[in-house]
Amino acid sequence: MAEPYTVYWDVALRVLRYLKATPGLGILYSxxxxxxxxxxxxxxxxxxxxxxxxxxxxxxxxxxxxxxxxxxxxxxxxxxxxxxxxxxxxxxxxxxxxxxxxxxxxxxxxxxxxxLGVGAVEGDEELTPLGHHLAKLPVDVLIGKMMLYGGIFGCLSPILSISAFLSYKSPFIYPKDERHAVERAKLALLTDKSGGANDVDNADQQSDHLIMMIAYKKWDKILRENGSNAAERFCKSYFLSSSVMYMIRDMRVQFGTLLADIGLIELPKNYQIGGKWKEKLDSWFSDTSQTFNVYSNHSSVVKALLCAGLYPNVAATEQGISEKALNSLRQSMGPTIDELNVWFDGRRVVHIHPSSVNSNLKTFQHPFLVFLEKVETTKVFLRDTTVTSPYAILLFGGAMNIQHQTGLVTIDGWLKMAAPAQTAVLFKELRLTLHSILKELIRKPQTANIAENNVIQSIVHFY
Known part of the structure; x- marks a missing residue:
């Protein structure tokens, strides 16, 4: 550093070029x-x-x-x-x-x-079963949680796509003065069945993450059946970046092999023999006949697993906040905000980013949504949001306080939902059961048909 030469500068640029060109790669830990x-x-x-x-x-x-x-x-x-x-x-x-x-x-x-709310450390500083698995995944802890639960709940393929997009970037391109056209294209992806089966109903359209997942699913189908030129035309018609879609495919393969490394799934034998092994492996990860994909077409389950991964990144309207927490927020807000739907993240008022499909909605299926990141400009905005079910927060949320007499449940001291005491106690038991399943995976990696476990099937039926 004291006497730098041109050769050192060239080496630094080479390292930066490598890092920029390989954002999907990482250090593998075991x-x-x-x-x-x-x-x-x-x-x-x-x-x-x-x-x-x-x-x-x-x-x-x-x-x-x-x-x-x-x-x-x-x-x-x-x-x-x-x-x-x-x-x-x-x-x-x-x-x-x-x-x-x-x-x-x-x-x-x-x-x-x-x-971070990953549930990775217990009171005695021992890693929980969830923390044990997360320590082996060289990804963001929130993304790692999502991937683990995706494999356990039989929704691996859609979760791999969403995890890749969240780790890299959105596939949508916003040309100048065409923002409204991009928003219409996003909604069209949910209703247009030309690129593949549409598995999302009207109630489940309130999710930016599902739109990205559907975009990849349709692009991949067109690429495999009609070739790269048809896939390029598909991207142009829906304002998608073709280079991002190819990167997402590579990242899906990488994330899937990481789960195989920790024993959650077992890769097909000799998958690297012959050419185009990445394409073959990605198609295998998308195969709905595989045990890890038995519920991949259940969009409500995918949204619940988004909550599992992104929690505690939750925002709620007044209907989803306890009276005590709401009074405290109102005192810190200052002047009353004249908006139909005001969202809070537990500390302050937040707003859904204009690029989100949820930004212009007047009514929401539930008073809760999850997100990955906040952006502060003139306001605090939430990017890429998904409206989530109270059941998902009950199962994957934080500390639960059951008020038996009033029939209310408080999560982490501020999120509120109405639920009979019996239901809340049931979800407490389900949390312990999930803990046991993760613990069993440590003892016996590659446990066969985990998604067909009776408890897992019962949880899926809630959604």
Whole structure:
């Protein structure tokens, strides 16, 4: 860095070009077994860290150098090496400072997992079964949750598509002064059956994520049956980026093989033999006769799994917020907002982004929606939203408080829904059952016909 040359600049540009051209690639992690300081036992999944330090290693300042590395589920997730800010008066003090740094990092990682709401860490700092699987997936934790539940609930193909779009970007192109034409094209995808079967009814049109999934499904069908030229014409007619669709296909294959690596599904043998193996594998992931796709045409189940993955990224109207939380929000709002549907994210007023199919709706199927990201400009906007069922929040949401006398259930202290006490207790038991299923997958990877489990089938019938 002190004497940079042109060759160094060329190397940096080469790295950046590689990163830009391969956004769907990542580092693959696996369970290495070294998950706890002290006793190393197979299947142990404690968050762990290691630290070391020299003493007065710098001959000029006499400051010591520390280093640490941190593991989650046996996978290296954080590391650092740096010179200490002050001079240590003994080797013990130097080691103590190193341990303080790694402890601080471990505390931050643990709090981060909790705040993300992934249910990955229990009170004793042990990873839950969900956290155990997420630690092996080199993807965003929210996307990882969605993928896991997609395989468990027999909706893998649509969830792979949605996960790829959320990890990369929307396939829709917005030419200048043609925003309304793009919005009409989005709605047309839901009703036009020329590109493939339409499995979405009117009640399930309130989802940007389902539209992206349907766009990929129809594009893939046209590509396989009519060739690349027909697929290009399809993209132009619906304002879709052809390059994005090809990238989504590659990312679907990558995400599917990640689930195979952790034992959730089993890839076909010899799938890499011959040419076009990515196309073949993507078609296999789309095969509705496979066990992991038995409910892939049930859009209500797909929306429930979107809630499972994206929670706690939830917004609600006044009808879906507890009285106590609503009063607190009203006090912080200031002047009353004169809008028909006001959405809250638990802390403030938020708005559905104009590019969303839900932005101009007057009525919603449910008072809850899920989203991946917020964008703040003149207002706080929610991109790519999906209206979600109260049942999905009951099953995949946060802490549940059942009010037996009033017949109300509060989730995470602010989301409210009416449900008989018996129903709420049933969903509590279903949560424990899902916990057990994930735990069984740790013990017995590639459990046969998991989507045909009686409990899973019962949960599907709720939606």
């Amino acid at each position: 369970d290495q077994g070294h998950c706890r300081v002290g006793a190393f036992t197979e299947g142990d999944s404690r968050i762990s860290g290691f630290s070391d330090a020299d003493w007065a290693g710098c001959p000029i300042s006499r400051r010591s150098t520390i280093g640490y590395c941190l593991f989650v589920g046996g996978n290296l997730v954080s590391w650092k090496s740096k010179k200490q800010h002050t001079v240590s008066r003994s080797s013990a003090e130097s080691e103590y400072r190193a341990m303080a740094d790694v402890t601080s990092e471990m505390t931050w990682i643990r709090r981060l997992l909790i705040e």
